[in-house]
Amino acid sequence: MTEHTYSEAEFDAITDAAAHWCMRLHATDCTDAERRAFEQWRAADPLHAFEYEAMLEIWDVAGELPRAVSAPPLSSIKAATPWRTFGIAAAVCAVALPLAAYTGWNLGWLPDAYQHFEASDNVRQVTLGDGTQVELNLNSELTFTNYKNERRVRLKKGEAFFSVTHDMARPFIVKAGEGRIRVTGTKFNVWLYEDQVRVNLIEGSVLVSSNNALAGDGLRLGPAMQARYRHGDYMPQISQTYANDNSLAWRTGKLVLDDLPLSDALPLINRYLSKPVMVADKSTAAIRLGGIYNIKELNNLVATLPRVLPVYLTRNENGNPVLNSIPQQTPKG
Template sequence: MTDSPLSQAQFDAITEAAAHWCMRLHAPDCTASERQAFEQWLDVHPLHLVEYEAMLEIWDVAGDLPRPESNIVPMVRPTRTPWRTVGMAAAVCALALPLAAYSGWNLGWLPDSYQHFEATDNVRQVTLKDGSQVELNLGSELTYSNYKDRRQVTLGKGEAFFSVSHDTSHPFVVKAAEGRIRVTGTKFNVWMYEDQVKVNLIEGSVLVSSNDDLPGDGLRLGPSMQASYGHGDYMPRISQTYDNDNSLAWRSGKLVLDDLALNDALPLINRYLENPLVVADNSTGAIRIGGIYNIKELNTLVTSLPKVLPVYLTRNKDGNPVLNSIPQQAPKS
């Protein structure tokens, strides 16, 4: 960010982020990496610290917010507040105290409940505060916040299948990468890898937007439809799914690759790998792969690929495995 005036949307985003960090730093499962990310967030703009300190004021007097369950002390650095923001800090904090009388809830920008879930080595089923059921794939993480005007999930990474409790007056919003999925009650799957997102609708309807900053609620999906988007997409790409679609095979512990080019298959595989596979060039990426694999054993797939495909493995400077196509020998004359 720069010192130029912030838009209302940017200011609201900072306020929401400050509320998120306030809750995470009070949570007993807050990790060292999250604390490091919080430090980095503070350094981006001086208003981040101002808003965070104001949020702490609200936290201290808002009795209906989740309370700390341990002696975790939020990382606040008041001595680093720039002098030019002291006046702004005083103004924000002055507003924070009367707003806290409403516990932030009546204003619709502070939740009354918050949950954080992770799935590491096993698929995990969880129940959200609103009664919605979520199944998390391996290596997945999400948070749930209940606001006055919406139920909000942020998919931090991975994949999740949602069975959402119906509530037309209280929409359910999933934020994934730069976009969002908005529903009132339905069943759908969200897959995310880096900035790529794919939404598969099973039942009901959803609205999908590829960028949360764009106006409107997005494109509507009906049953047996899917949407996908990535960084910079103005609109999601919509397509039809068919009876043989295998996007939900992970719920049975499987990854199904149905004669895909490596360029298309690697994001599905890399979601499960600590060191992602890369292809050396476009000709390697065009090689096709198929098969059914156990999602808990995909690390073994890396070393077995040279046995089933015309490729060999090297390592790049980052230590990631690289697939190289084996040059075909010209036929002897």
């Protein structure tokens, strides 16, 4: 089969359509008929889906712009992935124009650079536009936007270890789940799974907030401290870590479970799986699991759990593996 080569006009038309659908699907008056038409359009060509995903990334950036202003010329905005440059510029034009005034970079309303990074089957090391070094765990994704007065990262999924370039004048802000982490220069790790977030500080200090809508910068962490939060938490939970803490073992390809109940162990395992493992009830969730595992081989762990734990496997209606505790027989007296 011969691969189709798109002309510039065809590619422009697809980009314009992706920007149109991005706006319509976010509109309050979008109809069911329009949503069905969009699904047909997206399924018609892999490039349609690809361009639409690029538009969604820029929508996230545009959503942070002040609503009372309109956009400046976009000639200075550059993307880290050249093959997306046109799509990104078009999306910013289409989405940001109604939202931002003619001011731009100098007033800190628009970024001068945008980067997108993913790691799928291997741990990946990347360098952000400000020089910050980031290690991405498997199945992780983040974006970086560079503003005049601050640097912003959105951790969309997974886990990342940051070695932040020091810049007192421009704070480095990581948004994860409902909260954010604010620093100027330090080393720390952020883990995100569903609505759970965990922040481990290695060096320096960070401010952690569990809710972006709350005023203030949150609670301060010092070295060897950890913050946890999830959706709906008013404040993060702060705790001390210890010398033998293994939460960063992923950087060497390992997952270390230190005799954890399944309720705590499964979120650490599930983020590596295509089908998350569930528990049938509270008694199953309380069963404890330990061991050291290769993060690339965790799919094989699920089938072995009945050999090491008092559980058996079933599947729910969505095809997820479900762990069920084996009832303990009462000795006959």
